[in-house]
Amino acid sequence: xxxxxxxxxxxxxxxxxxxxxxxxxxxxxxxxxxxxxxxxxxxxxxxxxxxxxxxxxxxxxxxxxxxxxxxxxxxxxxxxxxxxxxxxxxxxxxxxxxxxxxxxxxxxxxxxxxxxxxxxxxxxxxxxxxxxxxxxxxxxxxxxxxxxxxxxxxxxxxxxxxxxxxxxxxxxxxxxxxxxxxxxxxxxxxxxxxxxxxxxxxxxxxxxxxxxxxxxxxxxxxxxxxxxxxxxxxx
Numbered sequence: 314x315x316x317x318x319x320x321x322x323x324x325x326x327x328x329x330x331x332x333x334x335x336x337x338x339x340x341x342x343x344x345x346x347x348x349x350x351x352x353x354x355x356x357x358x359x360x361x362x363x364x365x366x367x368x369x370x371x372x373x374x375x376x377x378x379x380x381x382x383x384x385x386x387x388x389x390x391x392x393x394x395x396x397x398x399x400x401x402x403x404x405x406x407x408x409x410x411x412x413x414x415x416x417x418x419x420x421x422x423x424x425x426x427x428x429x430x431x432x433x434x435x436x437x438x439x440x441x442x443x444x445x446x447x448x449x450x451x452x453x454x455x456x457x458x459x460x461x462x463x464x465x466x467x468x469x470x471x472x473x474x475x476x477x478x479x480x481x482x483x484x485x486x487x488x489x490x491x492x493x494x495x496x497x498x499x500x501x502x503x504x505x506x507x508x509x510x511x512x513x514x515x516x517x518x519x520x521x522x523x524x525x526x527x528x529x530x531x532x533x534x535x536x537x538x539x540x541x542x543x544x545x546x547x548x
Contacts, residue, residue: 316342317431318359322352322378323367323393328416332365335420336427349373353381358534360487361388363431366410368394376408383409389430393418447482449543451526454482463524470520473498477513481531481541490538514539 319341323329326347333343344359346352349372356364364382368375379390392410411430414423447454453462459475461468470478476498481489489497491507499509514531521530532542 316340317362318342318344320344320346320352320355320359320361320364322346322349322364322370322375324348324370325367328367328393332423335423339424339427349375349378349381352378356382356386356388358488358540360484361386363427364388364390365427366390366392368392368396379408379410389433391426391430447479449482449530450528450545452521452530452543454479456483463521463526466524468520468524470517474513474517474520477510478517478530481539485541485543488534488537488540494538510539 317340319336321329321332321336321343322345323332324347329345329347333345336343344355344361346355349370352364352366355361366375366378370378375392375394379392382388382390389412390410391412391414393414393416395416411433412426414426445455445457447456451464453465455461456479461470461475461478477494480494480497491510494510495507499505517531518529528542528544530541530543532540534540
């Protein structure tokens, strides 16, 4: 299973560094943003398991960032601020935040709140019904039947090719690193090179092209890895 992805949004380097130390010890993979605009750009290109969001930032305050994140994602948001007034907490929760923590805070309280929100989010996700078919432009994937139709014709893929395309399609707005895809498709016991993903992506692209799909369903994210893509989707 891939590590949980955490986005830390704070204009103060010292605070980001402190939070990174705490959370990396807990096994999180950390991304950082120093401004609201940086945070929104990351949220639109990657799927996070949680966001730690500072309220007081120079370019765009945390309330506005929270509001904009909620337009594109249901990721749990824990807001951090030096302001303890009840009206500020109410405002943050009203914008869509899931919890609120006042600075300074004890590491134990931070971690307790983080894990609580992650558990709540996991329970919600598990309770949601999973689709019996993933339907895209000229591409249809049946997870339970392990069948892929392109232009309404069955197209043959190997087991790993199917699993790789399925993982990307099920998390269509998330960008995966090669290492994450190896963990999802090959498992934690795999000891080979992560570049095995590139070979399978190449094979998938060739097969969908021969089947007449007309577009490349796997987009390369340079410097990171891959994500699913279909025509008309906003990048």
